Amino acid sequence: MDILATPAEMRAWREAHSGRLGLVPTMGYLHEGHLSLAQRSLAENPATVASLFVNPAQFGPDEDLKRYPRDEERDLRLFRELGVDAVYMPSLEVVYPAGYQTYVNVEELAGMLEGASRPTHFRGVATVVTKLLITVRPDRAYFGRKDAQQLRVIQRLVRDLDLPVAVVPCETIREPDGLAMSSRNVNLSPEQRAAAAVIPRALELARRGFEDGTRSAEALRNIVRDTIAEERLAALDYVSLADSETLDELTGDIERPALLSVAVRFGGVRLIDNAELG
Secondary structure, X not given: OEEEOOHHHHHHHHHHOOOOEEEEEEOOOOOHHHHHHHHHHHHHOOEEEEEEOOOHHHOOOOOOHHHOOOOHXXXXXXXXXXXXXXXXXXXXXXXXXXXXXXXXXXXXXXXXXXXXXXXXXXXXXXXXXHHHHHHHOOOEEEEEOOOHHHHHHHHHHHHHOOOOOEEEEEOOOEOOOOOEOOHHHHHOOHHHHHHOOHHHHHHHHHHHHHHOOOOEHHHHHHHHHHHHHOOOOOEEEEEEEEEOOOOOEOOOEOOOOEEEEEEEXXXXXXXXXXXXXX
């Protein structure tokens, strides 16, 4: 497995591997969700590159970048064991050199939900993903459905900028109690970790309500609100029921595919999750 540290090294590697290429972008501290993306890429492409870069541009001023978990040695071992062909590991100075001032904004999609709570988040995501796609030049790039808004932002920027890559959505990987796997889960105390199972429980109750015939958007939101309110350690940031493509909030009865999404805090740890309806 090759480890590449600069855009020049990455481009030279790509020139030497001209066949179809899959890219798995990560911020490291790998879990089964990340590994499932790599496994799918390995199954669908002759070669796979993973990236490891903790992107400061997507952290807000009140978010603890230093607290984000890191274990590069373990990450590299796991990628090597899977059979990943190369890992692109640029330094902060390589991605954002002194004087850096160019960012990518996806205007409407990035301004709602997570964007409302974290105003600069998607600017950072869109910028680093665009740079990765330009440097690595993959044919396919793999992203999880857990970060549903992020997925839609990336699909939109690829479409709007005419980037020659297929964005491949991959299913959310969950713990036995339903909690979506996330690198941030390690920051939960044992009590908070047990309490966090309220998130998938609330989403599942709403999904069942939808399947049983409940179509009122507000009634479905209230199922989620009321369920999470029963957990004393959980502080709801938002619950949204939005058009699955535009992410515009829905009112009245649901008549088209919808995305039910939540953000919940457990102490200093903020977790997100979602369910597709219809």
